[in-house]
Amino acid sequence: MLLKRIEAQTLQKALDRVREECGDDALVVETRPTNKGFLVVAAKPQTELDGRDQAGRVQVTASRWTPGFAPLAQKAEDFGISPRILKAVENALLGTKVEMSRSGDPALPNLSARVLAALLPIESRFEGRDVHPDFRTIAFVGPTGVGKTTTLGKLAARAVKQGQDIAIVTVDTYRVAAVEQLRAFADLLAVPMEVAFTPQDLRRTLQKFADKDRVYIDTTGRSPLDRDALAQAHAALPGTDIARLLCLPAASRRKDADAVIDAHDRAGIHGVCITKWDETKMPGESLSAVVERGLKLSHVTIGQEVPSDIAEADAMELARAAFDLGAETRR
Ligand SMILES: Nc1nc2c(ncn2[C@@H]2O[C@H](COP(=O)(O)OP(=O)(O)OP(=O)(O)O)[C@@H](O)[C@H]2O)c(=O)[nH]1
Numbered sequence: 001m002l003l004k005r006i007e008a009q010t011l012q013k014a015l016d017r018v019r020e021e022c023g024d025d026a027l028v029v030e031t032r033p034t035n036k037g038f039l040v041v042a043a044k045p046q047t048e049l050d051g052r053d054q055a056g057r058v059q060v061t062a063s064r065w066t067p068g069f070a071p072l073a074q075k076a077e078d079f080g081i082s083p084r085i086l087k088a089v090e091n092a093l094l095g096t097k098v099e100m101s102r103s104g105d106p107a108l109p110n111l112s113a114r115v116l117a118a119l120l121p122i123e124s125r126f127e128g129r130d131v132h133p134d135f136r137t138i139a140f141v142g143p144t145g146v147g148k149t150t151t152l153g154k155l156a157a158r159a160v161k162q163g164q165d166i167a168i169v170t171v172d173t174y175r176v177a178a179v180e181q182l183r184a185f186a187d188l189l190a191v192p193m194e195v196a197f198t199p200q201d202l203r204r205t206l207q208k209f210a211d212k213d214r215v216y217i218d219t220t221g222r223s224p225l226d227r228d229a230l231a232q233a234h235a236a237l238p239g240t241d242i243a244r245l246l247c248l249p250a251a252s253r254r255k256d257a258d259a260v261i262d263a264h265d266r267a268g269i270h271g272v273c274i275t276k277w278d279e280t281k282m283p284g285e286s287l288s289a290v291v292e293r294g295l296k297l298s299h300v301t302i303g304q305e306v307p308s309d310i311a312e313a314d315a316m317e318l319a320r321a322a323f324d325l326g327a328e329t330r331r
């Protein structure tokens with residue numbers, strides 16, 4: 001579908017018309033005051049993202065990019081962004097006034113980033129002073145060695161710095177030294193830490209920490225292809241009141257990212273933290289997997305330093321990185 005520009009006297013009127021003309025799932029890409037009132041630019045990405053064949057494979061026609069978009073598309077493909085997502089961005093851009101038949105329109109890079117950013121859903125409730133009850137107890141799940149424990153340490157330290165009363169629990173009694181690694185974080189932060197050997201233990205421990213602002217649970221890393229180990233991992237985290245933060249390495253190839261998501265989808269994924277962003281030049285495949293699977297991004301980790309090497313996922317920053325546009329000069 002094309003990007004739609006709608007102008008009305010008030011923002012509310014413009015948004016009502018967006019809903020009428022583009023439907024409820026329209027994404028607002030831009031709103032700004034004009035001398036006639038308000039301008040809203042909206043896109044409806046889902047239709048573009050729906051093209052799958054019977055086997056569930058993504059169908060992207062092999063058409064070339066329009067000349068104007070081609071240089072940007074090339075950069076984003078080098079970054080790892082999927083053709084399916086880029087096609088959605090290109091289709092949206094074709095509805096705007098930017099010049100797509102030849103390259104060089106100065107408005108195109110920024111607008112492309114805005115459209116892509118609108119396709120990147122963010123989950124911000126894993127952090128912050130206002131604790132949403134569904135995100136009070138957070139479990140860090142994912143494959144082995146992806147940074148689950150380190151990311152837990154980073155978020156726990158940030159919460160303590162904000163003045164929150166937190167506790168740490170681990171169900172990772174499988175890996176040698178896992179408990180010591182976490183105890184070191186807990187001691188450093190001077191927060192309580194408990195080891196839960198069984199689901200019953202975990203339930204008791206969570207009850208004990210019921211008055212805490214947040215409780216962070218570390219889990220055992222498991223291969224996404226090891227069904228038995230995964231079943232054990234899922235069984236170790238019973239109950240629905242735990243928000244699962246999937247740690248997905250930025251360098252994952254698309255198929256591997258899909259396999260990790262498949263492995264954890266059954267138990268529920270409430271957000272994704274893309275880890276080790278600093279270790280790859282091609283983080284777009286994992287990013288595309290998250291977006292195309294309808295998951296939300298929470299954080300990006302960017303190094304080994306605790307707590308500094310983590311950032312909240314910022315859709316615009318990620319989109320600008322994908323098109324190699326450098327840091328944004330905000331208006
Ligand atoms: N470069 C880089 N290294 C990281 C990042 N996050 C974690 N690491 C490193 O990755 C290694 C593994 O981190 P852990 O936090 O122990 O990973 P884990 O997922 O808990 O591992 P298991 O519990 O063994 O499954 C450590 O050396 C971390 O310092 C990151 O964002 N960037």
Ligand SMILES: [Mg+2]
Pocket residue numbers: 148149150172178218219221
């Ligand atoms: Mg660990």
